[in-house]
Amino acid sequence: MATIADLVKDMTLEEKAALCVGAGPWTTLPIERLGIPEMTVTDGPHGVRRSEDVHTFVTKSVPATCFPTAASMASTWNVDLIRKVGEALGEECIALNVDVILGPGANMKRTPLCGRNFEYYSEDPYLAGKMAANFIAGVQSKGVGTSLKHFAANNQETQRSTISSEMDERTLREIYLPAFETAVKEAKPWTVMCSYNKINGTFSAENQRLLTAILRDEWGFEGVVISDWGAVHDRVEALRAGLDLEMPGPRARHLKAVIEAVRSGSLSEAVLDHSVRLLLEIVFRAEGTKKGGSFDVAAHHALARKVASEGMVLLRNNGVLPLKNQRNIAVIGRAAKEAYYQGGGSSHINPTRIDSPFEELQKLAPDAHLTYAEGCRQDETIDQALIDEAARNGRSADVALLYLSLPASKESEGYDRPDLDLTGQQIRLIKALTAIQPKTVVILNNGAPVVMGEWIDGTAAVLEAWMMGQAGGGAIAAVLFGRANPSGRLAESFPAHLADTPAYLNFPGENGRVRYGEGIFIGYRYYDAKQIPVQFPFGHGLSYTQFAYKNPEVSAKTFKDLDGLRVSVDVTNTGQVAGQEVVQVYVHDHKSRLVRPPKELKGFAKVSLAAGATKTVTLNLDFRAFAYYHPSYQQWITEDGEFDILIGASSADIRCSQTVTLQSTLALPSILDRESTLREWLEDPRGMSVLAPLYQQINEQMTANFGGNDREAIGMDPMGFLLDTPLAGLFNFLGDVIPTSPEEMVDGLLAKVHGRAG
Numbered sequence: 134m135a136t137i138a139d140l141v142k143d144m145t146l147e148e149k150a151a152l153c154v155g156a157g158p159w160t161t162l163p164i165e166r167l168g169i170p171e172m173t174v175t176d177g178p179h180g181v182r183r184s185e186d187v188h189t190f191v192t193k194s195v196p197a198t199c200f201p202t203a204a205s206m207a208s209t210w211n212v213d214l215i216r217k218v219g220e221a222l223g224e225e226c227i228a229l230n231v232d233v234i235l236g237p238g239a240n241m242k243r244t245p246l247c248g249r250n251f252e253y254y255s256e257d258p259y260l261a262g263k264m265a266a267n268f269i270a271g272v273q274s275k276g277v278g279t280s281l282k283h284f285a286a287n288n289q290e291t292q293r294s295t296i297s298s299e300m301d302e303r304t305l306r307e308i309y310l311p312a313f314e315t316a317v318k319e320a321k322p323w324t325v326m327c328s329y330n331k332i333n334g335t336f337s338a339e340n341q342r343l344l345t346a347i348l349r350d351e352w353g354f355e356g357v358v359i360s361d362w363g364a365v366h367d368r369v370e371a372l373r374a375g376l377d378l379e380m381p382g383p384r385a386r387h388l389k390a391v392i393e394a395v396r397s398g399s400l401s402e403a404v405l406d407h408s409v410r411l412l413l414e415i416v417f418r419a420e421g422t423k424k425g426g427s428f429d430v431a432a433h434h435a436l437a438r439k440v441a442s443e444g445m446v447l448l449r450n451n452g453v454l455p456l457k458n459q460r461n462i463a464v465i466g467r468a469a470k471e472a473y474y475q476g477g478g479s480s481h482i483n484p485t486r487i488d489s490p491f492e493e494l495q496k497l498a499p500d501a502h503l504t505y506a507e508g509c510r511q512d513e514t515i516d517q518a519l520i521d522e523a524a525r526n527g528r529s530a531d532v533a534l535l536y537l538s539l540p541a542s543k544e545s546e547g548y549d550r551p552d553l554d555l556t557g558q559q560i561r562l563i564k565a566l567t568a569i570q571p572k573t574v575v576i577l578n579n580g581a582p583v584v585m586g587e588w589i590d591g592t593a594a595v596l597e598a599w600m601m602g603q604a605g606g607g608a609i610a611a612v613l614f615g616r617a618n619p620s621g622r623l624a625e626s627f628p629a630h631l632a633d634t635p636a637y638l639n640f641p642g643e644n645g646r647v648r649y650g651e652g653i654f655i656g657y658r659y660y661d662a663k664q665i666p667v668q669f670p671f672g673h674g675l676s677y678t679q680f681a682y683k684n685p686e687v688s689a690k691t692f693k694d695l696d697g698l699r700v701s702v703d704v705t706n707t708g709q710v711a712g713q714e715v716v717q718v719y720v721h722d723h724k725s726r727l728v729r730p731p732k733e734l735k736g737f738a739k740v741s742l743a744a745g746a747t748k749t750v751t752l753n754l755d756f757r758a759f760a761y762y763h764p765s766y767q768q769w770i771t772e773d774g775e776f777d778i779l780i781g782a783s784s785a786d787i788r789c790s791q792t793v794t795l796q797s798t799l800a801l802p803s804i805l806d807r808e809s810t811l812r813e814w815l816e817d818p819r820g821m822s823v824l825a826p827l828y829q830q831i832n833e834q835m836t837a838n839f840g841g842n843d844r845e846a847i848g849m850d851p852m853g854f855l856l857d858t859p860l861a862g863l864f865n866f867l868g869d870v871i872p873t874s875p876e877e878m879v880d881g882l883l884a885k886v887h888g889r890a891g
């Protein structure tokens with residue numbers, strides 16, 4: 134058997150260049166004379182969208198299980214379940230002859246207006262990273278590859294293929310990269326798909342820093358980088374940057390450019406060889422998994438139902454749910470008959486079957502009388518007659534169940550959302566119903582938050598059912614009737630108003646750029662810091678039982694960052710029925726040199742508890758749980774000091790806490806320079822010791838210069854003024870007291886700080 138190295142040697146330049154561009158929309162180039170097979174990739178992420186003919190672009194896709202979308206999956210907070218979804222997808226890929234599934238999507242939900250948020254997990258990088266890693270691990274355990282996408286900072290659809298996402302380094306590192314980093318380090322995806330957009334002016338596809346320096350050199354990625362479909366502009370530059378496979382293909386002009394660049398010596402053949410080697414590795418790895426056969430349609434449908442039911446978030450409940458013995462049930466809304474279970478665009482699945490929400494209700498309440506009214510037209514026009522009909526049904530019923538789905542015009546891949554509102558007709562419908570039927574339950578099918586201030590007060594309950602996958606209709610019925618106890622928790626904040634959202638003033642950008650002006654403050658990080666009330670906070674979700682938190686413990690009150698910290702708490706189901714609780718651990722830093730969010734999620738666990746049962750939940754917090762990215766050191770750093778470990782049921786419902794002291798093991802080099810202020814010198818341990826002999830003198834002289842200790846003389850606190858003055862500026866004030874020029878003085882001190890002779 135020829136080794137990969139042999140094959141690379143045997144391939145012609147033309148073959149190598151051609152292997153690095155797709156042979157068609159979904160396949161790579163087979164090279165028969167060398168025994169190199171074709172590799173097939175398909176979308177993703179919540180189902181296998183395999184065209185009947187993978188060699189042509191748009192053909193009907195073959196039936197596959199449509200699992201709930203990522204927004205729903207993340208709301209389960211159940212990593213084991215997401216891993217099972219991955220395994221099921223792997224099995225379907227095998228049956229459908231697919232080598233790599235294009236997903237998961239690990240982009241952050243910077244704004245709820247992003248049309249594609251349903252395909253992404255969360256506004257929190259920790260949660261999104263864990264979800265992505267488990268999805269990947271599940272798929273790849275079957276010998277099928279994944280493509281972690283869209284790397285990186287692809288947070289809007291407006292001008293998605295040209296926009297430049299402009300942000301500072303810390304924001305990139307702390308918010309937009311970590312979910313990818315976790316997934317790459319923990320689950321080793323076979324491939325990573327670069328995004329369409331630019332980051333700070335450079336297309337992701339041609340971004341050497343992103344695709345090589347960070348992804349490969351820092352994180353140790355060993356797989357293949359694929360382009361998003363059509364994301365490559367300059368094929369030669371993309372190869373240099375580390376983009377191995379351009380999709381789709383063929384691209385005769387790009388191929389020619391690569392061949393010419395190698396011939397002319399402007400592109401080293403070694404660069405091409407490297408990409409070819411990586412590609413051949415996964416092509417043969419994929420070939421090693423025998424394809425064909427069938428998958429268990431019924432079992433996967435059941436799994437999709439379980440995920441849908443665990444992902445549903447009971448947002449509000451005044452006691453009407455779970456339904457009991459209601460004889461007359463008014464079912465209202467098209468979404469009750471036509472399940473709205475997935476979003477538009479490349480992730481669109483041809484499902485194996487679809488549960489009708491209405492029929493599933495009837496199955497669970499065979500003796501109840503169910504009426505149906507359409508409530509809304511398919512388009513967004515107002516139709517009072519439909520509202521009147523629905524109200525008539527609602528008035529005479531014991532309870533009204535209002536199924537509302539967002540129309541595709543309000544969310545999809547390819548364009549952003551115009552607003553966060555339901556349609557005008559839907560809002561009128563809710564108001565008409567709640568005015569005459571106090572037991573009105575709103576069931577929402579959507580991929581991203583809607584605002585509710587205008588209508589929520591009159592409702593008896595609101596269930597966020599998401600784009601819930603093909604089995605979601607049954608999952609809704611199970612939750613409404615209490616056959617399933619809701620255990621979903623929001624993986625994103627539900628804002629009260631669009632204008633409250635973090636990126637509001639910086640979205641969708643202009644002149645080809647979108648400025649990430651809110652920096653590291655997205656989602657709850659922002660609402661917490663600004664103390665802006667939200668409709669429902671990150672992590673929120675109700676249950677039909679209650680949970681009590683007791684005995685919070687930490688493994689040490691004082692600990693070293695590298696040792697990490699073990700946190701535990703006893704959780705008791707104090708209600709009458711079994712249920713699942715999501716224990717969330719947030720970290721709050723008391724004091725840091727750079728600004729930090731008030732709290733950040735660093736651990737979570739979902740536990741099942743029978744009524745009355747107690748379990749001890751234990752979580753480990755590692756170095757990164759306490760660290761932040763410091764752009765001057767170009768690394769994640771920890772600082773000595775106190776942290777609160779906040780244990781709760783949501784970001785706004787902290788049940789207990791512990792305060793601990795961290796000892797940093799980092800020996801950081803000093804970052805003092807000519808412009809560093811007195812404050813920075815005093816805060817820097819090296820700087821402080823070097824400056825100490827002079828400090829007394831500076832202090833006395835400056836106090837004298839500023840009118841002694843008489844603050845009134847200059848109307849300010851002299852020390853406050855001095856602290857933010859660069860050292861050279863202070864020396865300037867000292868005049869002849871110092872022997873050399875202020876700049877020379879500072880340079881001399883800096884030489885000592887940095888260990889240079891001087």
Ligand code: BGC
Nearest residue numbers: 176177235282283361362479
């Ligand atoms: C999307 C990707 C998708 C690809 C192939 C692109 O437009 O952004 O997520 O995998 O098409 O369909």
